[in-house]
Amino acid sequence: MIIQCQNVQKYHGAQLVLNDITFDIRQGEKIGLIGRNGCGKTTLFHLLNGEERPDQGQISLRRGSVIGLLSQIQEVSGQETVYSVLQRSFAEPLQWQSRLRELEQEMSVSNVENDQQIWNKLLQEYGSLQDKFETAGGYEIESSIQRISAGLGIGSGQYGRSFASLSGGEKTKVGLAELLLRKPDVLLLDEPTNHLDMNAIEWLEQFLQSYEGTVLAISHDRYFLDAVVKKIIEIEDGEAITFHTNYSGYQVEKETRLLLQFADYQEQQKKIKQMQESIKRLIEWGNRSNPPNPSFHRRAASMQKALDRMVKVKRPILERKSMDLQLEQKDRSGNQAVILDRIAKSYGDRCLFQGASEVLRYGETTALIGGNGAGKSTLLRIILGQETPDNGTCTLGSRAVIGYLAQEAVPDDSGQSVLRYFREEAGLEEGEARGQLARFLFYGSDVFKDITNLSGGEWTRLRFAILMHRRPNLLILDEPTNHLDIDSREALEEALEDFPGTVLAVSHDRYFINRLFHKLWSIEEGKFTAFSGNYEYYKEKQAEKAAASEYLKEAGYSKTASQSASQLIAQADNSARRERAQRSSSARASSPASRKSRSQTSWEQDIAEAEQLLGMIDANMLDPLISSDAEGLIQLQQQRDAAQAKLDELYTSWLIASENEE
Numbered sequence: 001m002i003i004q005c006q007n008v009q010k011y012h013g014a015q016l017v018l019n020d021i022t023f024d025i026r027q028g029e030k031i032g033l034i035g036r037n038g039c040g041k042t043t044l045f046h047l048l049n050g051e052e053r054p055d056q057g058q059i060s061l062r063r064g065s066v067i068g069l070l071s072q073i074q075e076v077s078g079q080e081t082v083y084s085v086l087q088r089s090f091a092e093p094l095q096w097q098s099r100l101r102e103l104e105q106e107m108s109v110s111n112v113e114n115d116q117q118i119w120n121k122l123l124q125e126y127g128s129l130q131d132k133f134e135t136a137g138g139y140e141i142e143s144s145i146q147r148i149s150a151g152l153g154i155g156s157g158q159y160g161r162s163f164a165s166l167s168g169g170e171k172t173k174v175g176l177a178e179l180l181l182r183k184p185d186v187l188l189l190d191e192p193t194n195h196l197d198m199n200a201i202e203w204l205e206q207f208l209q210s211y212e213g214t215v216l217a218i219s220h221d222r223y224f225l226d227a228v229v230k231k232i233i234e235i236e237d238g239e240a241i242t243f244h245t246n247y248s249g250y251q252v253e254k255e256t257r258l259l260l261q262f263a264d265y266q267e268q269q270k271k272i273k274q275m276q277e278s279i280k281r282l283i284e285w286g287n288r289s290n291p292p293n294p295s296f297h298r299r300a301a302s303m304q305k306a307l308d309r310m311v312k313v314k315r316p317i318l319e320r321k322s323m324d325l326q327l328e329q330k331d332r333s334g335n336q337a338v339i340l341d342r343i344a345k346s347y348g349d350r351c352l353f354q355g356a357s358e359v360l361r362y363g364e365t366t367a368l369i370g371g372n373g374a375g376k377s378t379l380l381r382i383i384l385g386q387e388t389p390d391n392g393t394c395t396l397g398s399r400a401v402i403g404y405l406a407q408e409a410v411p412d413d414s415g416q417s418v419l420r421y422f423r424e425e426a427g428l429e430e431g432e433a434r435g436q437l438a439r440f441l442f443y444g445s446d447v448f449k450d451i452t453n454l455s456g457g458e459w460t461r462l463r464f465a466i467l468m469h470r471r472p473n474l475l476i477l478d479e480p481t482n483h484l485d486i487d488s489r490e491a492l493e494e495a496l497e498d499f500p501g502t503v504l505a506v507s508h509d510r511y512f513i514n515r516l517f518h519k520l521w522s523i524e525e526g527k528f529t530a531f532s533g534n535y536e537y538y539k540e541k542q543a544e545k546a547a548a549s550e551y552l553k554e555a556g557y558s559k560t561a562s563q564s565a566s567q568l569i570a571q572a573d574n575s576a577r578r579e580r581a582q583r584s585s586s587a588r589a590s591s592p593a594s595r596k597s598r599s600q601t602s603w604e605q606d607i608a609e610a611e612q613l614l615g616m617i618d619a620n621m622l623d624p625l626i627s628s629d630a631e632g633l634i635q636l637q638q639q640r641d642a643a644q645a646k647l648d649e650l651y652t653s654w655l656i657a658s659e660n661e662e
Helices: 041-048 082-109 116-135 138-152 168-182 198-209 222-228 247-288 294-309 376-384 418-426 430-438 444-448 456-470 486-498 510-516 535-555 565-590 592-597 600-622 630-661
Strands: 003-012 015-025 030-034 056-061 067-070 186-190 214-218 231-236 239-243 336-347 350-361 365-370 391-396 402-405 474-478 502-506 519-524 527-532
Touching (some): 003 041, 015 041, 015 231, 030 041, 030 222, 030 247, 041 056, 041 186, 041 214, 067 168, 082 116, 082 138, 116 138, 138 168, 138 198, 168 198, 198 222, 214 222, 231 247, 239 247, 247 294, 336 376, 336 502, 350 391, 350 502, 350 519, 365 376, 365 510, 365 535, 376 391, 376 402, 376 502, 402 456, 418 430, 418 444, 418 456, 430 444, 456 486, 486 510, 510 535, 600 630
Parallel strands (some): 030 214, 030 231, 067 186, 186 214, 365 502, 365 519, 474 502
Antiparallel strands (some): 003 015, 003 056, 231 239, 336 391
């Protein structure tokens, strides 16, 4: 056992946040901590990390255990660079390394003959420090930093940047890298996937699966929870409920528990009602008897004591309130909602994307994916008219009314309350505004909160309330699920499923994309690609493409990443011409006389060459450069049909030759 919580209570002012938290965590367990926004998950992390103390109850940690906490907000004092923050995990080994350099300098200038005693002392200290440095992994510091940074998408070009100059998402990534490099006994991760792209999330999942320490993660990423954790602790109504399964298993088990609890509650309520009726009858009989019979009253009092001592089954809430998001449109847009025509955008020498041409049609749901910094938000700003492309044009369809949800747009420190801000943005009277806010879980005194004090989830819900009131027909959403709890994410997904208009969303939530989006726009390595299908299908095709490329590489073919679609088609054309030039010789080789004279090795060589040609054409057809080029794909398909026909012909001739030899 590494952590034990017994009946922990915690107040924030007069508000009881955690009521009766009891759970155990064992060494090496991977645990997901879930619950609605504001239920006290982050408060529990601060208690486990020792930053706060419980008002009641006890938290026990195994002696000597090191706890590392990843906060949602990263703060670093001074002007530290990104690399110096990453090096903080190796502070002691780096001090030893510095001392080793000093000792080497001292020994290089020492006179061995005159200072033998000093030399021996320096040599002894050097040997001792070197052993400690090697045991602590000092010689692997650079490679460890490179490995973790590359996995999380922190480029070496960022190492020299001031940490204070980074965006919130970049700070979170660097903080996570520093924490993973520290290798604490217990990792406390607060929304670790919020600012990671898909590749980084998948890398983190693999890293945590093999992590030797204990992991406790607050997360609303359902795929992440399924991939990493084997135990779920849910905070609900101030109490902790443990499920020994991943998130998918938790959903099934919780539903079963709720139904059983509700059945127990109904059974107990029936029993309580029967006892109450019996008590009432006994009292009446005692009062009616003449002379009065005290035994009836004694029996009634005894039954009342038994009723008072009964442990009441709590009435389960089978369906909790979530934000009531209902997206409607005033009027539909034209059939073509967004038209991209050969758009290109660069910053300095860095090209974000070029040749981006695609049409987003009315009613389509499209997800825009790509790594951090690939240019997704820039493309959204071009569509919104907030930025101008270097080349090409972006045109909105007729009657397009945009509803835009920016990524974590921080409210101005204007001193406005939730109610006042919503009324000004939506133009509503106070009574109607409060009714609308209640649909988004702002009840009672919540509407008088200063908007700058809202949590990330509360701020997103407030912006969705404003968005719903404007009734757009083109939704442009930049990371809409960030900071939303799972119930709110599901409410958003249901609302978007029923929305008749057009949706373009940037997201790294794989569950969200797979459920809602049937078309993907990808920005990767400066290339814009459109792809029909959800994220799982996209990953499957990317894996097929990678396998085909590996096959071609092993077969001796090479294709640089800078090749254009025309080069790929030309390459296939050259192969096709070579294939046609060989047809006459193949025809001659297929004649009965030739079949007898050709060796088995010769046949196998021709077949291998034909298979290589077919594999190269398949790889070219999967390349994103020409995936949206209909004419190029037709050419490649014709070449593939010809190559397949030749391969079939060779197999037939080879079989006939083999039979003749027998």
